Amino acid sequence: MSLRITAAAAATTIALLAAAPALAAEVNIYSYNQSERMQPLFDAFTKETGIDVNVAYVEKGLIERLKAEGARSPADIVMTVDIARLAQVAAAGVLQPVEDARLTAAIPAAFRDPDGLWYGVTTRARVVYAAKEAVKPGEVTTYEDLADPKWKGRICSRSGLSDYNLALTAAMIAHHGAEYTKGWLKGLKANLARRPQGNDRAQAKAIWAGECDIALGNTYYIGQMLSNPDEKQYAEAVRLDFPHFEGGGTHVNVSGIAMTKAAPHRDAALKLMEFLVSPQGQKIYAEINNEFPLVKGVEWPAFMKEWPKFAPDSIDLMAIAKNRPEALKITEEVDFDG
Template sequence: MSVPAKTIQAATLALIAATPALAEVNIYSQRQPELIAPITDAFTAQTGIETNVVYLDEGLTERLSAEGSRSPADIIMTVDIARLSQAVDAGVTQAVESPALVENIPAAFRDPGNEWFGVTTRARIVYASKERVDPSEITTYEDLASDKWEGRICTRSGTHPYNLALLSAMIHHHGYDAAKEWAQGLKDNLARKPQGNDRAQVRAIWAGECDISLGNTYYMGKMLEDEEQTAWAESVNVLFPAFEDGGTHMNVSGAAMTAAAPNREDALKFMEFLASSDAQEIYAEVNYEYPVRPGAETSETVASWGAFTADDVNLMDLAALRPDALRIMEEIDFDG
């Protein structure tokens, strides 16, 4: 005896309704998957919610814009305030209302409109030769433009987001003209044309090509765990300069919910998990960064580099100054 089509359709719909929806969060990350795997694994172990990570070195915002409302991504994770603000400006993120996120993440490390939230921070510091530089010689960023450092500084491209963020902070503290004068002084003190990444500058110090360099703190941890780079790391001190009227420059790794977010409820759970003490300590330890949540502990390795006072400017204020910073670097032909 044949079964009526309407009966089959009704049974199918009932089966679909009775089948639990797959709990998952889809993440577009500008951090390599192995760097965030410990945190995504911990989230799944605690909640049962699976995570799928797509690594995008470049073009994250452009991809989300192209995908529009069809995007499968729920969360983006990025490594710089410029990339976070770019995503917000492009309209590919959405505001998140979460008392837990607001309570656990200081205002300086989250978007005023709650469209992104910091996960960890890193300081932009000076790596200095143990053999050729007395640590007491470096106390401020402003001092890096002093002619006593002529021919002694290495750095990556001046237009890299990390250096543009630092220059944006200089503009914030001293104004456009003074920041331009500082950038020119820094350029005049370079030992070689800007090139490579932050680790390459430490290698250059180890090789005697320069005496000091700008770099992010977490690269020290990464070099220490790499047998080929340990000697580079051990050849330098980690020094924490500050602005003359402020603290040590900080940047942020952060997360935001996409505008399309097909799994919004689970995505919010993931963001709130990122702000938990356990997750903060796991993520910060794996990546040698500083937790943003007050009271969460840094790793022993990171703590061994010393204490400092962080600059308290809101990072979105610095993001707004990024076009001015880029203009300065282009006007003085910093990389030329």
């Protein structure tokens, strides 16, 4: 009798579990990007899949945190906005390779790790902000030209040690070697109108204020400023010129995604990665970050359609990441920020 009761109770329990709704799946993200603008992207993913997204913004110590957590890490995904950071996370041994037909079909080989450790999602270009009245269209054609004495006292820049400027310097090394790049940095420094300071927004503001005529800046900052009533006038004071390297294209960097080695919710994490390279995910990601989608056929955000078309540089992104230590060394040797 006891066995019959136990069996009946077990059968009832199984039936109840089968009838109950499954626990909601989730995916946990460690992100360098401290931006509330990302929420619409995650909301769209949750609406489509029923998978909740939890984000922890980890600006510093992300690699150390993942190493310390080891196999117990709650993180499934790492999201970051610079090739150097992607390469550093990959080299730290805290990621797992992802082989997925949708990802490899959607993202060009130049914008993903050859071993599947990370995938680019969108790109941004490092271009010239030019004063509309003081600089004629076509005056700035190459990055090399920024060291020409004709620009003496006319250039503004953020710190040469910023990730974005170091990436540009690393790309210059890839094109011309370290010695040339050191001379180029010296020439660029000699042309500065003021000591390097502020972020890219500050450079547009300086142009608006008449402190300089041109500056280096990322494309997406223009979109951010245009949507901010307090900064819109700064963005409207500049024209975007898309220079290129001699013998190359326009310097671009990447926003990317990778799966952690621990990934306790691997299936949900893979669904998020696939969503980010879908037409819907690409459109939302590009619009909220004012960046260029990587998937063919996805339209640029409306205001970006007015910008000139450009050819991205063909230098391998991993070569840029590899040259970053040398770029840092050269920048410090010429005392660019001094």
